[in-house]
Amino acid sequence: MTSTVIVGGTGSLGLGIARNRATLGDHVVLTSRSADRAEKAARDIGGDTHGRALDLSDPHSIEGALSGLGPVDHLVLATAANDTSRNTLAEFNVDAAADSVTVKLIGFTETIRVVRERFTPSASIVVFGGLARNRPYPGSTMVTTFNAGVSGLVRTLALELAPIRINALHPGVVGDSSRWRDQPDHPAIARTPLGRLVTIAEIVDATDFLLTNTGVCAIDLMIDGGMRAS
Numbered sequence: 080m081t082s083t084v085i086v087g088g089t090g091s092l093g094l095g096i097a098r099n100r101a102t103l104g105d106h107v108v109l110t111s112r113s114a115d116r117a118e119k120a121a122r123d124i125g126g127d128t129h130g131r132a133l134d135l136s137d138p139h140s141i142e143g144a145l146s147g148l149g150p151v152d153h154l155v156l157a158t159a160a161n162d163t164s165r166n167t168l169a170e171f172n173v174d175a176a177a178d179s180v181t182v183k184l185i186g187f188t189e190t191i192r193v194v195r196e197r198f199t200p201s202a203s204i205v206v207f208g209g210l211a212r213n214r215p216y217p218g219s220t221m222v223t224t225f226n227a228g229v230s231g232l233v234r235t236l237a238l239e240l241a242p243i244r245i246n247a248l249h250p251g252v253v254g255d256s257s258r259w260r261d262q263p264d265h266p267a268i269a270r271t272p273l274g275r276l277v278t279i280a281e282i283v284d285a286t287d288f289l290l291t292n293t294g295v296c297a298i299d300l301m302i303d304g305g306m307r308a309s
């Protein structure tokens with residue numbers, strides 16, 4: 080049986096990925112900062128799905144939180160950081176900035192380090208970045224920087240983990256995610272060649288591609304409806 084771990088598995092994208100992998104028959108472990116939220120999400124999904132508490136903002140706690148984990152075929156890092164999307168120089172919030180970089184770069188890297196002894200020989204990893212990597216705006220310095228950092232870490236870790244594959248997935252604005260579903264007239268729609276925002280189902284499908292296509296390694300896959308071209 081395939082074993083899949085989804086860090087940030089209670090969020091819009093992580094939950095969709097967890098549900099899909101459970102439907103495919105995987106043994107799924109999903110995480111949240113709260114054991115109760117993780118266990119509730121696992122129960123709602125059903126099948127062989129289990130919840131665990133894990134907080135990437137405290138990287139020293141990651142090893143203990145993941146102790147006892149079995150073999151891992153797929154690892155998905157879909158954690159969101161604190162919202163630092165409008166952290167301008169004029170009102171720079173140092174604590175939020177430090178927390179976001181800790182979660183997205185140090186937390187992701189430490190999680191991979193902790194899990195690496197449990198990876199099966201053909202294991203694969205997907206790390207979530209985001210379109211702000213390519214499309215900066217005033218106030219996006221932290222988001223743009225840590226999403227670019229995700230691109231860096233898949234390149235170096237592909238070398239350290241070889242032949243285990245690791246790739247980055249950068250969503251555009253996901254229209255039916257909890258963050259954006261109450262904003263049906265999002266300005267990104269006008270800048271997207273598809274004429275609409277991308278969907279959770281499209282992100283889930285792209286994640287499956289990166290997890291299972293055995294030729295893809297150390298790439299940045301943009302799922303943005305073509306918005307980066309406009």
Ligand SMILES: NC(=O)c1ccc[n+]([C@@H]2O[C@H](COP(=O)([O-])OP(=O)(O)OC[C@H]3O[C@@H](n4cnc5c(N)ncnc54)[C@H](OP(=O)(O)O)[C@@H]3O)[C@@H](O)[C@H]2O)c1
Pocket residue numbers: 086087088089090091092093110111112113116133134135136156157158159160161182207208209210249250251252253254256257258259
């Ligand atoms: N939605 C979009 O339009 C969009 C666009 C571009 C990029 N992305 C990226 O895609 C990924 C998933 O986005 P999403 O919309 O699914 O986010 P989301 O709905 O906000 O979910 C975030 C997930 O991260 C977990 N989490 C938050 N802080 C954490 C921490 N310190 N340690 C461990 N887990 C933590 C949350 O768990 P609990 O709250 O239960 O603890 C939840 O499972 C993120 O990396 C995000 O930056 C999303």
